[in-house]
Amino acid sequence: MKRLSIEEKLAMDAIKPQAEPHIRLDAGKCRECALKPCLTACPASLYTLDPGSGDVKLEHAGCLECGTCLALCPADLDWSYPAGGFGVQYRHG
Amino acid sequence: MGSDVDRVDLIIVGGGLAGLACAIEASRLELAALVVERGDRTGSKNVSGGRLYMAPVRPLFPDGFFDDAPMERAVTHEQLVLLSPSSSLTLDFTSEAFRQGPPSSFTVLRARLDRWLGEKVEASGAFVVPQAVATELIRENGRVKGVRAGDEELLADVVVAADGALSFVGREAGLAGPLEPAGCALGIKEVIKLDPARIEDRFALLPGEGCARLFLGDITAGMAGGGFLYTNTDSISLGVVIPLDDLAGRPADARGSHELLDAMKERSEIGPLVEGGEIVEYSAHLIPEPGPDRRPGRVADGLLVAGDAAGLVINHGITVRGMDLALASGVLAARAVGHAKKAGDAGAATLSEYERLLAESFVGKDMQRHAHVPAFLERRRLYERYPAAVCEIVEGLFEVGPDGKQRLYPRAARLVRKTLLDMDTLSDLWAARKL
Numbered sequence: 001m002k003r004l005s006i007e008e009k010l011a012m013d014a015i016k017p018q019a020e021p022h023i024r025l026d027a028g029k030c031r032e033c034a035l036k037p038c039l040t041a042c043p044a045s046l047y048t049l050d051p052g053s054g055d056v057k058l059e060h061a062g063c064l065e066c067g068t069c070l071a072l073c074p075a076d077l078d079w080s081y082p083a084g085g086f087g088v089q090y091r092h093g
Numbered sequence: 094m095g096s097d098v099d100r101v102d103l104i105i106v107g108g109g110l111a112g113l114a115c116a117i118e119a120s121r122l123e124l125a126a127l128v129v130e131r132g133d134r135t136g137s138k139n140v141s142g143g144r145l146y147m148a149p150v151r152p153l154f155p156d157g158f159f160d161d162a163p164m165e166r167a168v169t170h171e172q173l174v175l176l177s178p179s180s181s182l183t184l185d186f187t188s189e190a191f192r193q194g195p196p197s198s199f200t201v202l203r204a205r206l207d208r209w210l211g212e213k214v215e216a217s218g219a220f221v222v223p224q225a226v227a228t229e230l231i232r233e234n235g236r237v238k239g240v241r242a243g244d245e246e247l248l249a250d251v252v253v254a255a256d257g258a259l260s261f262v263g264r265e266a267g268l269a270g271p272l273e274p275a276g277c278a279l280g281i282k283e284v285i286k287l288d289p290a291r292i293e294d295r296f297a298l299l300p301g302e303g304c305a306r307l308f309l310g311d312i313t314a315g316m317a318g319g320g321f322l323y324t325n326t327d328s329i330s331l332g333v334v335i336p337l338d339d340l341a342g343r344p345a346d347a348r349g350s351h352e353l354l355d356a357m358k359e360r361s362e363i364g365p366l367v368e369g370g371e372i373v374e375y376s377a378h379l380i381p382e383p384g385p386d387r388r389p390g391r392v393a394d395g396l397l398v399a400g401d402a403a404g405l406v407i408n409h410g411i412t413v414r415g416m417d418l419a420l421a422s423g424v425l426a427a428r429a430v431g432h433a434k435k436a437g438d439a440g441a442a443t444l445s446e447y448e449r450l451l452a453e454s455f456v457g458k459d460m461q462r463h464a465h466v467p468a469f470l471e472r473r474r475l476y477e478r479y480p481a482a483v484c485e486i487v488e489g490l491f492e493v494g495p496d497g498k499q500r501l502y503p504r505a506a507r508l509v510r511k512t513l514l515d516m517d518t519l520s521d522l523w524a525a526r527k528l
Contacts, residue, residue, distance in 0.1 A: 092203075
């Protein structure tokens with residue numbers, strides 16, 4: 001079976017992206033965070049380190065709304081569900 | 094049931110199995126119920142591994158209620174695969190008993206199942222409000238009176254929080270602490286489309302029958318948890334479940350969790366099973382698996398909590414259940430609301446009828462019977478040592494080398510001495526007596 005990248009897998013999902021991010025990072029807290037568990041734990045791989053600044057970046061549009069980052073974030077992550085009618089809409093589930 | 098949506102007997106937050114079952118039962122008891130669902134329709138936000146145990150649930154629903162439910166396949170083959178890094182042992186159990194009477198369990202896809210159940214809810218006279226996120230509880234003198242969804246205020250005598258693993262409603266009410274890694278696992282799944290005839294050939298299934306295959310051992314990159322494969326009607330659900338504590342405890346350069354399924358498919362035992370299939374969906378979901386000391390509260394003034402939100406999941410290692418508990422707790426929550434309405438009081442003391450109903454049902458009994466399991470499953474050797482040790486012993490059974498075949502007993506005895514006969518194993522066995 002052909003191996004798909006995570007971006008290709010997410011492209012299979014029906015996601016209605018909300019312009020306004022439903023997860024907000026606090027750049028200062030992220031910089032101080034030694035563990036940064038979000039980088040390897042997010043199943044959609046939406047958290048990356050900016051190669052230039054070293055800051056944690058989030059691509060919220062591919063979010064599967066699982067809550068893994070919310071549970072793992074050592075800081076008080078600002079996380080809420082996308083507004084009604086937005087976000088992932090599973091067709092199989 | 095009237096058309097007065099301004100004030101209902103109960104507002105149910107979340108159109109999953111708990112919430113929808115609650116609405117069905119509410120209608121049956123002639124209570125006016127309204128389901129607030131954040132997805133485009135019921136099921137849009139819902140994911141499960143994919144197996145629903147119906148046997149404990151059927152008695153709670155009117156005869157034949159689930160007869161036309163869009164189940165995928167009745168599970169007639171129970172399979173367990175123990176993996177070492179380079180070998181594996183597959184157990185495949187089937188029984189004619191699985192084919193007699195209504196099936197005990199089915200594979201399911203939640204978008205289909207929950208959509209069907211949502212239609213049943215609307216046919217029963219209850220309302221489903223889609224694309225609405227319950228953002229806040231409305232309280233009066235400390236008592237829950239409804240929820241705010243966007244600009245709307247929805248009022249009711251009782252709010253039932255059936256809002257899933259993250260349960261912001263239950264947390265806002267103070268019935269659960271902040272979401273924490275402990276007692277939580279991440280499930281990641283691909284739905285892989287495959288022709289029904291190929292599924293049946295590949296897994297040696299009769300038409301309409303299905304298998305549930307669990308993978309234990311070298312499948313989770315050294316973390317606890319395991320993998321699963323369920324056959325659906327025309328797709329395969331392939332997934333992995335990892336406790337969040339394990340996921341968090343890895344070095345920063347560890348492989349991303351999204352690569353776990355790719356690694357699974359690289360195994361020679363798994364790749365061929367999905368070959369020729371096409372990934373049609375990629376999903377992830379948290380699974381609450383709280384130990385007895387971490388279970389959220391379920392009753393407050395004007396509020397009940399059901400399903401995943403109430404931590405009603407039993408991971409017994411081999412059988413992992415949440416959906417049957419969700420359905421049952423939803424039904425029982427509606428009955429408790431009925432009880433409160435008759436009593437004319439929706440305070441916690443009256444609503445604690447819910448606790449009584451849960452305790453006397455299979456939900457309460459199973460939660461109690463299996464309370465020691467979460468702690469047991471934290472024992473690393475279940476994942477790191479035993480599956481590989483079993484594979485090694487079995488390898489000796491089948492091995493014929495250039496020097497012919499070695500005697501079985503000395504090799505097996507040596508392996509058992511080396512890998513299974515020590516204080517650790519004795520400690521695991523001692524702990525296993527509580528299972």
